[in-house]
Amino acid sequence: MIHYISVILPIPLQKLFTYKITVAEASFLKKGMRVAVEFGKSKIYTALVYRIHTEAPVGYEAKDIYQILDEIPIVNETQITHWEWIANYYMCSLGEVFRAALPSAFLLESETAILLQQGFNDEKSLTNEEFLVFEALQHQPQLSIHQVIQILDKKKVFPIIKQLIEKKVIVVKEQIYEQYKPKLVKYIQLTKEWEAADKLSELLNELGRAKKQRDVILTYFQLKAQKKPIKASELQEQSNGSTAVIKSLIDKHILSYYYIQKDRITFNGKSSEIKELTIHQQKAFEAIESTFKTKQVALLKGVTSSGKTEIYVKLIKQLLENNKQVLFLLPEIALTTQLIERLQHYFGEYLSVFHSKYSMNERVEVWNNVLESKAKAQLILGARSSLFLPFSNLGLIIVDEEHEPSFKQYDPAPRYHARDAAIVLAHQHKAKVILGSATPSIESYYNATQQKYGLVTLDRRYGDVLLPEIELVDIKEKYRKKRMTGHFSDRLLEMISEALNEKEQVILFQNRRGFAPVVECETCGVSPQCPQCDVSLTFHSFRKELRCHYCGYRQTMPHNCGACGSEKLNTKGFGTEQIELELHQLFPDANIGRMDLDTTRGKYGYQKILGQFQAQEIDILVGTQMLSKGLDFANVSLVGIMNADTMLNFPDFRAHERSYQLMVQVAGRAGRANKRGKVAIQTFNPYHQILQQVSTNAYAEMYKEQLDERWQYHYPPFYRIIKITLRHKDFNRVEEGAHWLGKSLTGIFKEQVLGPTTPAISKIRNYYIRHIIVKIPQNQHLELTKKNIIRVKNAFQAIKEFRSIKLNIDVDNY
Numbered sequence: 001m002i003h004y005i006s007v008i009l010p011i012p013l014q015k016l017f018t019y020k021i022t023v024a025e026a027s028f029l030k031k032g033m034r035v036a037v038e039f040g041k042s043k044i045y046t047a048l049v050y051r052i053h054t055e056a057p058v059g060y061e062a063k064d065i066y067q068i069l070d071e072i073p074i075v076n077e078t079q080i081t082h083w084e085w086i087a088n089y090y091m092c093s094l095g096e097v098f099r100a101a102l103p104s105a106f107l108l109e110s111e112t113a114i115l116l117q118q119g120f121n122d123e124k125s126l127t128n129e130e131f132l133v134f135e136a137l138q139h140q141p142q143l144s145i146h147q148v149i150q151i152l153d154k155k156k157v158f159p160i161i162k163q164l165i166e167k168k169v170i171v172v173k174e175q176i177y178e179q180y181k182p183k184l185v186k187y188i189q190l191t192k193e194w195e196a197a198d199k200l201s202e203l204l205n206e207l208g209r210a211k212k213q214r215d216v217i218l219t220y221f222q223l224k225a226q227k228k229p230i231k232a233s234e235l236q237e238q239s240n241g242s243t244a245v246i247k248s249l250i251d252k253h254i255l256s257y258y259y260i261q262k263d264r265i266t267f268n269g270k271s272s273e274i275k276e277l278t279i280h281q282q283k284a285f286e287a288i289e290s291t292f293k294t295k296q297v298a299l300l301k302g303v304t305s306s307g308k309t310e311i312y313v314k315l316i317k318q319l320l321e322n323n324k325q326v327l328f329l330l331p332e333i334a335l336t337t338q339l340i341e342r343l344q345h346y347f348g349e350y351l352s353v354f355h356s357k358y359s360m361n362e363r364v365e366v367w368n369n370v371l372e373s374k375a376k377a378q379l380i381l382g383a384r385s386s387l388f389l390p391f392s393n394l395g396l397i398i399v400d401e402e403h404e405p406s407f408k409q410y411d412p413a414p415r416y417h418a419r420d421a422a423i424v425l426a427h428q429h430k431a432k433v434i435l436g437s438a439t440p441s442i443e444s445y446y447n448a449t450q451q452k453y454g455l456v457t458l459d460r461r462y463g464d465v466l467l468p469e470i471e472l473v474d475i476k477e478k479y480r481k482k483r484m485t486g487h488f489s490d491r492l493l494e495m496i497s498e499a500l501n502e503k504e505q506v507i508l509f510q511n512r513r514g515f516a517p518v519v520e521c522e523t524c525g526v527s528p529q530c531p532q533c534d535v536s537l538t539f540h541s542f543r544k545e546l547r548c549h550y551c552g553y554r555q556t557m558p559h560n561c562g563a564c565g566s567e568k569l570n571t572k573g574f575g576t577e578q579i580e581l582e583l584h585q586l587f588p589d590a591n592i593g594r595m596d597l598d599t600t601r602g603k604y605g606y607q608k609i610l611g612q613f614q615a616q617e618i619d620i621l622v623g624t625q626m627l628s629k630g631l632d633f634a635n636v637s638l639v640g641i642m643n644a645d646t647m648l649n650f651p652d653f654r655a656h657e658r659s660y661q662l663m664v665q666v667a668g669r670a671g672r673a674n675k676r677g678k679v680a681i682q683t684f685n686p687y688h689q690i691l692q693q694v695s696t697n698a699y700a701e702m703y704k705e706q707l708d709e710r711w712q713y714h715y716p717p718f719y720r721i722i723k724i725t726l727r728h729k730d731f732n733r734v735e736e737g738a739h740w741l742g743k744s745l746t747g748i749f750k751e752q753v754l755g756p757t758t759p760a761i762s763k764i765r766n767y768y769i770r771h772i773i774v775k776i777p778q779n780q781h782l783e784l785t786k787k788n789i790i791r792v793k794n795a796f797q798a799i800k801e802f803r804s805i806k807l808n809i810d811v812d813n814y
């Protein structure tokens with residue numbers, strides 16, 4: 001009898017693929033092990049065993065597998081079931097989920113891999129195609145040639161790769177099944193001969209006048225008294241010796257090296273006792289426990305600084321004591337050292353962190369620890385991808401800041417929402433879920449009101465500190481009365497001065513980076529546009545450059561208008577850079593910091609600025625929404641929102657909800673310790689209902705109004721949204737394709753189809769974009785609807801002219 005396996009390949013094709021195996025292989029292989037197989041024209045992929053059987057494939061001859069890569073399964077059954085749900089729900093292939101789920105070190109291919117060269121920062125010198133590769137490498141640790149071909153949409157990519165190597169942008173590595181290498185630490189010990197007791201004086205005699213060597217030995221004995229392994233580096237440092245001195249002791253067979261495998265993420269400190277909950281926190285805690293008796297999900301709506309984290313901590317403790325695994329999910333940006341350290345204090349030896357800033361090897365390590373159910377990986381703190389770890393015994397998932405849009409993955413597929421996928425995962429493990437937020441998403445709050453989730457509220461801040469006092473500053477009025485200096489109203493300036501006089505810190509929020517988003521000719525009204533995207537270029541004054549925030553295009557700021565030659569170029573609008581410059585003039589004695597994408601590029605850029613702010617080396621911190629998450633600064637008494645209107649006017653059905661959340665979260669940074677904070681919101685439209693609701697902390701009112709609108713205009717939670725995006729470099733092609741697709745979908749779904757529409761930014765990186773939205777009412781069969789959409793998609797892709805159009809499907813688009 002011939003044996004076969006069906007495997008998942010990490011590619012966008014829907015089906016499984018069958019390979020031939022020997023009898024011995026058949027008895028060894030198990031579902032969830034990796035094998036290397038050949039696919040396509042002599043390409044080798046890492047595939048995952050899905051099923052072992054004796055059914056020959058239909059339509060092609062099964063090839064032999066290339067190699068078995070694991071001794072035991074590295075993926076468990078529950079995971080695969082979860083992936084299947086994701087693939088099915090978010091309309092992508094199981095292979096795409098497989099690719100997203102595993103750390104890339106587990107997915108090596110026999111192809112050349114390219115990696116980013118550390119230290120390269122001259123993006124300006126890159127051509128378009130080079131930039132695309134460079135940019136892709138910002139999002140993933142390495143690219144195969146194959147991926148480069150996909151990204152650039154052309155076959156001959158070797159010249160570009162060669163250029164990139166010459167420009168020192170990338171390095172190339174031939175990686176054929178490179179095994180994961182644990183990190184080894186070098187320790188040092190006395191050799192057997194000298195190990196026996198009381199040999200110290202003899203040893204020192206032996207060394208005679210070699211003073212430096214004697215110092216090393218004396219230090220060695222000092223360190224040895226601490227009764228723990230002595231690191232070579234530690235010995236060298238403590239004894240002020242050089243490598244050469246130590247080496248001579250090794251050569252004399254007095255000392256010898258040995259190695260211990262070290263886990264990269266170590267914790268050396270004692271765990272502290274958890275905090276005693278206040279009466280209100282205790283009540284919330286008990287309410288969560290009683291919710292869990294009947295419901296799987298509890299929504300914890302607790303105002304900023306109410307101590308939600310302390311409540312999580314108490315729950316986590318209980319679960320760890322019961323030997324359950326816990327997953328603590330956070331948006332990437334909220335995974336700050338501050339929070340990690342705080343949790344490490346409580347759960348040090350049980351906590352592992354998993355996120356994209358960590359290297360491939362570190363991620364493999366966490367994966368393996370979870371796989372082996374090791375104690376040190378019992379609590380995982382991570383961003384959305386930690387959902388894919390091989391949990392076997394999950395008891396609780398906490399989704400903190402559950403309203404955060406960044407829980408949704410936009411690109412590439414799977415375009416999943418980590419909160420929703422977490423609830424499904426928890427269900428499989430019979431685990432519980434807490435969704436925590438000061439400003440819950442409309443969807444989650446709706447689910448709570450429908451009794452689908454339990455609702456627990458916590459309206460008091462810890463220590464009964466009052467929520468900040470929010471003042472709306474009417475800048476239309478201020479401009480009219482000439483009370484503006486630059487972009488600051490007299491009122492905001494007054495508040496900043498007060499705070500600075502009291503030696504308190506200030507946060508200023510402006511959700512736009514650069515100096516000004518638009519440059520405009522005063523004479524003819526023309527603005528410089530990005531040559532590749534349908535947007536105006538942002539002026540960055542520090543480098544006197546115009547930049548595109550969508551594709552990275554840059555050019556030096558021109559002296560004349562490109563259209564009429566006039567020298568009168570003005571800027572319109574403002575970003576963080578301009579605010580920073582104005583502040584330097586307005587408060588020359590204050591230390592001013594800026595936190596946005598431009599100042600936090602390096603690996604530690606973000607932490608550095610936060611560290612300075614924490615140490616009060618910065619008095620006023622200007623920043624984008626990076627400022628709003630997970631930060632807790634005791635000395636901040638004032639938060640200023642420079643301009644609320646751009647957020648509110650964003651063309652998206654969630655814009656109002658988002659603005660509310662963002663402003664409340666930013667405001668929550670004020671006065672967290674023991675003093676009521678102040679918030680000033682500058683706006684042209686102080687009577688806007690959202691601003692009124694923010695200033696009175698009227699979540700319920702905001703919710704009700706938004707819900708009414710969602711009902712009226714057919715949006716979530718009443719309708720599901722599937723968004724289809726078409727992209728092509730040829731305007732007419734995408735136009736035709738979108739038209740065809742829109743018409744076909746309308747044929748089935750009638751008025752539930754919206755579009756094709758041209759998005760506000762209709763072209764990015766030379767690709768013209770069209771959207772089609774399908775709105776699905778709650779009572780409509782979702783499976784069937786998706787099947788129909790896929791049928792139309794397949795028909796679309798069977799048309800020769802449309803085959804080159806890039807088509808994405810995004811379910812529950814956010």
Ligand code: ADP
Binds near residue numbers: 302462
């Ligand atoms: P949230 O997560 O709701 O924003 P935190 O858990 O960060 O709130 O709490 C805000 C601050 O109050 C933190 O510095 C925290 O240590 C402190 N805190 C909260 N609850 C307690 C408590 N029960 N005992 C002592 N300190 C507390």
Ligand code: ZN
Binds near residue numbers: 521
């Ligand atoms: Zn002009």
Ligand code: ZN
Binds near residue numbers: 530531532550552553
């Ligand atoms: Zn651009």
